[in-house]
Amino acid sequence: MCTSGKTESTSQEAFQDFDKDDSSKVAVLYGVGGNFCAGFDLKELSDKPPESLASSDRGPMGPSRYETKKPVIAAVEGFAVAGGLELALWCDLRVIEETAVMGVFCRRFGVPLIDGGTVRLPAIVGLGRALDLILTGRAIKGKEAAEWGLATRLVACGTAIGQALNLAQSLIKFPQKCMLVDRASTFNATFNAKSLQEALQFEHENGIPVVMEESVVGAQKFVDGIGRHGKFHLDPPFIPEKAKL
DSSP: OOBOHHHHHHHHHHHHHHHHOTTOOOEEEEOSTTOSBOOBOHHHHHHOOOGGGGOSSSBTTBGGGOOOSSOEEEEEOSEEETHHHHHHHHSSEEEEETTOEEEOGGGGGTOOOOSSHHHHHHHHHOHHHHHHHHHHOOEEEHHHHHHHTOOSEEEOTTOHHHHHHHHHHHHHTSOHHHHHHHHHHHHIIIIIOSSHHHHHHHHHHHHHHHIIIIIHHHHHHHHTTTTGGGOOOOSOOOOOOOOOO
16 A cells, blocks of 8 residues: 555545544554555656655655554554554554564655654664665564564454554553653653653643543542453453342
8 A cells, every 4th residue: 555645635525534533542543555655656656756755744655744642553564664664663552463564665765764664663763773774775574563563462464453452452551641641741751851851840730730630549449359360351340230039
């Protein structure tokens, strides 16, 4: 799957709608036909450079400059290269199949990374490893991606979408305001904060309101015996009513 000028606006609008939909807590992004995404359509680029490339509010890959308010999980199978790799990096988490192939393949054709690749890749895997992929354009497969931290989960071939949906389901079970405020603080500390103190202040100011909204209730659950010993099943145990005699 390649993106084009026609699909970039549609994909960003889809995530804007996702943010507005209170019933949708986590999104899973995946490709069709056995591949995640091969980047921007080079045929379209060669025929006529799209005007949207000059836009500052939307990237050629669509939502790459949009900051979602809720988590997005990439289910990566087949090829995720060039802009497709950048799209995977844009997601919060990446479920990657063992046979998946990623890389800055656009290096061969003089197409720069303008969908956040040079920004997000170093933040995820470190500067040295990011430069290895960015400068050489070489391929990286699932096992190495997992060793680098590029893959959040490494899964068997043909299971990425299902495993990504399972991961999404596990996130839905948590108190949402707390999870989202911690997510926002993590992104702020990584990309926006100018100092440690500024990052700590953001974390504190945004976290404190959640304490009264969700933490007190959560603490009571723990006192009542729910979630003890690291268990993640947080629903109260079902106690059937005594049968009437």
